[in-house]
Amino acid sequence: MFEINRAGAFLFLLVSTFWLVSSIHAQPTYVSHSFSRPNNASDNANYENNLTALLDSLSSKASLYNFYNDSANQIYSLYLCRGDVNATTCQNCVRTASQEVQQQCQSNRTAIIWYDECKLRYSSENFFGIAATSPYFLLWNTRNNSSPDERDVGGLAFIYTLVSKAPNWENMFGTDVAEAMNNASQNIYGLVQCTRDISNDECRSCLLQQIEEIEGCFQGKIGWNIVGPSCNMRYEQYLFYQQPLAPSTPASQPMPDDNPVTGAAVLLGFYLYCSIFRRKREPEEHVSEEILLHHSTAATHFMEGHIHERDQDNSGELHCFNLTTILTATNNFSDANKLGEGGFGPVYKGKLLNGKEMAVKRLSRKSGQGLEEFKNEVMLIVKLQHKNLVRLLGCCIEREEKLLVYEYMANTSLDAFLFDPIKSRQLDWAKHAAIVGGIARGILYLHEDSRLKIIHRDLKASNVLLDEEMNPKISDFGTARIFGTELFLKIWSSNSGYMAPEYAMEGLFSMKSDTYSFGVLLLEILSGKKNSGFHHPDHSQNLLSHAWQLWNEGKGLEFIDPNLVDNCPVSVALRWIHIALLCVQEDPNDRPPMSSVVLMLGSETASLPTPAARPFSVGRFCISDQSSTTGTGTGTGFLKLDKSSTSVST
Known part of the structure; x- marks a missing residue:
């Protein structure tokens, strides 16, 4: 938007050297200004004299600092130069802004003027340290997209990334370049900046509010610029800021395909007057919560x-x-x-x-x-x-x-710890107990205490996530219901070790199906071994049958993870094996509801019934058909699942 218009390549070669030398003395590119609250005629002369002295003082500082704020005689003022311009350009811009604002706005109590290279602001009220987003001014590049309704998602994502970084950068100023999302040969360029009298958080909030204006006003625009009192940002498909020269790779400035429009006169014909003064806004606390x-x-x-x-x-x-x-x-x-x-x-x-x-x-x-x-x-x-x-x-x-x-769960999933020989040592008995109890209470909530009656149907170690304090949280408890049956069937083969036999073989499920999965998971937690793929060297059994045999032979301690067995209450650990075996019984009617499971886990004295028989192994019948993802093949009863079966029961 603010490029030098070259008449031709030959002329450019002749004047380039002169332009490079003299550009530091070129007039800054005017953008806009705003002023309000006229002075009373009686005190106007005195106010103007005080303002002139303060602004002249600011101009003298611009050769040393690219940002400065000062006050005198109850007048507050600051300037901010763009972070990439040199000291001479900064001083020239601030001097020009000071002269212009005195000519245009000196009889007003509040004024702000924007140039491409700097901004200058003054007021009779103290605004230092207060992030202000109004008044603001917006401009856009006249070379728009072919489709005016198409949002430049890549450009906005790029600017969001800049906004996330800039408040923490030196001088609260940042630029960046990236490849356009839909065109690898096209670069996009961005710039964001805040005045340094406000905090990092206020800077971020200021920039985010500007993004809201951009999303509402600049759909379909390939370049835009928004300036405000405390922050500003700009996005283009050409290099509009100055880059420091690298020793081996001089900075270059790609030019648009056609001659760019120049100067404020043309820009003023296209600027969007989106309430240059204060817009009527909802209170901040209501902006985001009206969903x-x-x-x-x-x-x-x-x-x-x-x-x-x-x-x-x-x-x-x-x-x-x-x-x-x-x-x-x-x-x-x-x-x-x-x-x-x-x-x-x-x-x-x-x-x-x-x-x-x-x-x-x-x-x-x-x-x-x-x-x-x-x-x-x-x-x-x-x-x-x-x-x-x-x-x-x-x-x-x-x-x-x-x-x-x-x-986000900082410690990922339970399986990442449980089945890792190193990480599993971080799970002492107290953590095991907290994890088991938390999982049981979570399933109980889904079954009996929530507004709906939810059957999880995919409870497994990888679907139990751990927060930074290792508290368990069940995930994917609603994902199954969002999809039709076809996609849900595709996860069957990898999860068959957790599925109740009536579910895997006949497509029938109930809350007792989750009880079965919980029993499998409890045995995995106690042993530190996966049910799927488990094979005992002395007898070909799955994990469930192995637990049953050892428990019946009075050798339950051999089932418990060696890293855990020396540091756990033996009676409780053996009781948990017993509870798990009750949960994995073949007949759903024999399995306890999760309310009973929670009570049994929390008591060391309540009597437990004896499991009816050796656990049924879904894997013995279904594991050979893992290549099937459509429900055809082994276990034709699996096809009984229809779309209605993926909904939450009520």
Whole structure:
């Protein structure tokens, strides 16, 4: 937007040297100004004299500092030069701004003037240390996208990344360059800056509010600039700021394909007067919390904006993230941010601009549900609140993406500790007890205490996450219901070791199916061994049958993890084996409900019934068919699952 217009290559070669020498004395590029609150005529002369003295003092400082604020005679003023300009350019700009503001605004109590190279502000009220976003001024590049309704998601994601970094950079100023999302040969350039009288957090908040204005006003624009009292940002598809010269690679400035428009006269014909003075805003505390769902015919998405730096409360309301926020938080779903991948899709670590970490599940695009079904499912799941359930913070539906945003668990999943010979040593008996009790209470909440009756159907070690204090939180307790049967069947082969026999063989499930899975998981926790793939050298048995045999022979201690057996209460450990064997009985009617399981785990004296028979092994019948992902093959009863069977029971 603010480039030198060259008449031709030959002329440019002739004058380039002169231009480089004289550019430091060139007039700064005017952008806009704002003034208000005229003085009373009686005290006008005295005020003007005081203002002139203060502004002249500021101009003299500009050769030494690119930011300075000062006050005298109850007049407060500051200037800020763009972080990449040299001292001479800074002083020239501040001097010009001082002269111009005195000519245009000296009879006013408040004024601010913006140039491309600097800004200058004064007021009769003390504004130092107060982040202000109004008045502000916006401009956009006239070379727009071919589709005015298309959002530049890559550009916004790029700017979000800059905003997340700039407040912590030296001088609260930052620039960056990146490849355009849809064009690897095209670079994009960004600049953000704050006045240094405000804090880092205030700088970030100021920039985020400017992004809100950009998202509302600049859809379809390939370049824009927004300036305000305390912060400003700019985004272009050409290099508009000065880069320091590297010893081996001099900085270059790519030019747009056609001659750029120049000067404020042309820009003023295209500027967007989005309430240059104060806009009528809602109070800050209400800006992000009014979560309204809407559906656009142009794009399938939930409400955009505001949520990027907000935390989830416990109201059970659905919070909606825009895709730009997710792309920024996960670094465009980079492999470096990938936490893992399950049957429903990959999971990525993300970090919001306020520093809050989150986990983003990128659901498979093969879901059989439409937007409204998905939205209703998520709104039900978000209402489930329990300390042993992973909290769903919100979701995003935009373009072809369906994303679920969860709280981030610092210690990943239980299987990462349980089956690792080194990490497992971090789990002493107290942690084992806390994990087992937490899992049981979480399942009980889903079965009996939540607003809905939820059957998890995929309880396993990898779906138990651990927070930074190693507290267990069950995940994926609602994902199954979001998808049709076809996708859910695809995870069957890898999870058959946890599935109750009636579920795996006949497609029948109930709350007792979760009881079975809990029993398998409890045996894994006690032994430190996986049920799937377990093989005893002396007898070909799975983990469940092995536990049954040792318990019946009075050798239960041999089943317990050697790292744990010397530091656990023996009677409690043996009792837990007993409880686990009750949970994995073949007949669902013989298995205790989770309410009874919680009571049995919490008591050392209550009598326990004897398990009916050796546990049934799903793996003996189904493990050979792991290649099947459609439900055809071994266990034809599995086909009894239909779409209705993936819903939550009520």
